[in-house]
Amino acid sequence: MSGEERRPEEKPHPSRLRNYFFGISALASGLLSGLASERLSQSLDSGGWVRAVGLTLTIGFALVWVIYNLPTAVRAYRRWRRGGVVAGPAPELHRAAEEAETWMVSLGSGAGGMAAAEWFALNESRLRELLQTEKARDETADDLARICDALEVWYLRRCEPGVLLELSEFLAAVAEATGRRDLAELAAARTATAYRLMGDLESASTRLGISNNVATHSRTAAALTTRRQVERALLHLERAEQSPTGNDRDEAVLNARDRLDDARLSRPGPDLAAEVAISINLAIVHLYQQDPENALDHLRTAAARATAAGDISGHAHALELQGVAAWMQRSPAEAKGWWEHAEHLYAEIDEREGRARCLQHLGSAEVVAGDLNEALKLLERSALLRHSDSELLTTYLEVARRTGKLPEVDPDPDPNPRDGWLRRLVTRLRNHFG
Numbered sequence: 001m002s003g004e005e006r007r008p009e010e011k012p013h014p015s016r017l018r019n020y021f022f023g024i025s026a027l028a029s030g031l032l033s034g035l036a037s038e039r040l041s042q043s044l045d046s047g048g049w050v051r052a053v054g055l056t057l058t059i060g061f062a063l064v065w066v067i068y069n070l071p072t073a074v075r076a077y078r079r080w081r082r083g084g085v086v087a088g089p090a091p092e093l094h095r096a097a098e099e100a101e102t103w104m105v106s107l108g109s110g111a112g113g114m115a116a117a118e119w120f121a122l123n124e125s126r127l128r129e130l131l132q133t134e135k136a137r138d139e140t141a142d143d144l145a146r147i148c149d150a151l152e153v154w155y156l157r158r159c160e161p162g163v164l165l166e167l168s169e170f171l172a173a174v175a176e177a178t179g180r181r182d183l184a185e186l187a188a189a190r191t192a193t194a195y196r197l198m199g200d201l202e203s204a205s206t207r208l209g210i211s212n213n214v215a216t217h218s219r220t221a222a223a224l225t226t227r228r229q230v231e232r233a234l235l236h237l238e239r240a241e242q243s244p245t246g247n248d249r250d251e252a253v254l255n256a257r258d259r260l261d262d263a264r265l266s267r268p269g270p271d272l273a274a275e276v277a278i279s280i281n282l283a284i285v286h287l288y289q290q291d292p293e294n295a296l297d298h299l300r301t302a303a304a305r306a307t308a309a310g311d312i313s314g315h316a317h318a319l320e321l322q323g324v325a326a327w328m329q330r331s332p333a334e335a336k337g338w339w340e341h342a343e344h345l346y347a348e349i350d351e352r353e354g355r356a357r358c359l360q361h362l363g364s365a366e367v368v369a370g371d372l373n374e375a376l377k378l379l380e381r382s383a384l385l386r387h388s389d390s391e392l393l394t395t396y397l398e399v400a401r402r403t404g405k406l407p408e409v410d411p412d413p414d415p416n417p418r419d420g421w422l423r424r425l426v427t428r429l430r431n432h433f434g
Helices: 014-044 048-081 091-106 113-133 141-157 161-178 181-197 201-214 221-242 247-266 272-288 292-309 312-328 332-348 352-369 372-385 391-400 421-427
Strands: none
Touching: 091 113, 091 141, 113 141, 141 161, 141 181, 161 181, 181 201, 181 221, 201 221, 221 247, 221 272, 247 272, 272 292, 272 312, 292 312, 312 332, 312 352, 332 352, 352 372, 352 391, 372 391
């Protein structure tokens, strides 16, 4: 028996069956009422009331049929206005979306993390070209959005806010062309992340407000609510970074903690990835507050959940911050051990920005210890791996090359809680939610 013979017979879609029912009912009621009226008129010299009932039923079924098919007609009209044709999903775009989504899941994981990074490095330009060439239609909107989702994870991983902003604006255009409020909500939230990473906190806050005002009821609405809460927390931490020490900075940190607590309560059911991100950012709040003990509690939780989820990226980030906490507790040997472990995990999944940060921590620790030759090796490796500039890395490179001076605030944590070193360091470690 051939494959076509074995294929089960396709059943009509329920919506089509209802469509046929209403159309046929309208026609049948008109015919039957006319026939019944004619017969009754011949036999009983009456039948006007039958004709009236039949006409009412016919009009009723016809109205239901028109209302039921109105959305389809509106979509067809919009396609006609755009000069498009009624067509199904683009096969090449659909295949690319399936592939990108599969590799996105593997990014940062123990199962194929390195291969996923290589795939994105090789295919990023092809995916962007598809976004530029495929027209936004109802049939292609979901596949375009899936490719945007995958590229967002890739750009966040590489700390490239400029291209992330372009991607967000493209998704907003798709949402407008297809009338997809859920995509408009996501695009605004993603734009907020891009602006935050670029340092434009006011624009980021505005975009978050736009995302919140869209207020869809799609299946992803709850997850987006959690994302917005985490994004607001990160904005508060950025404001703390820019604020002078004192009440304004302390208030910003407390606001960040409140938003993270809200995010933890609003997440849609069990979500290990969200729990890891929230725990890491709560730890960062405690590090801002010069409270390494409580930070370590959250980091141990984050590391355990990341291990359970197979999330090597989250695990490495938790260990990296454990190194910061150990340094604050005046345990440089322990801190270096955590950073070396985290750097090894980042290398397993080819997460270069993470490796670069750990090498920078290790290099700056060697500068403080006075071993400038070893420091220079570590810091130069960090510079080669980075996709983004780091003022602190440049400073320590100059010291290691004996052409500059150490920062006024020594990396060895001062018991004075008002020093600025931790704020600068933690800012460069902050996890990006998404």
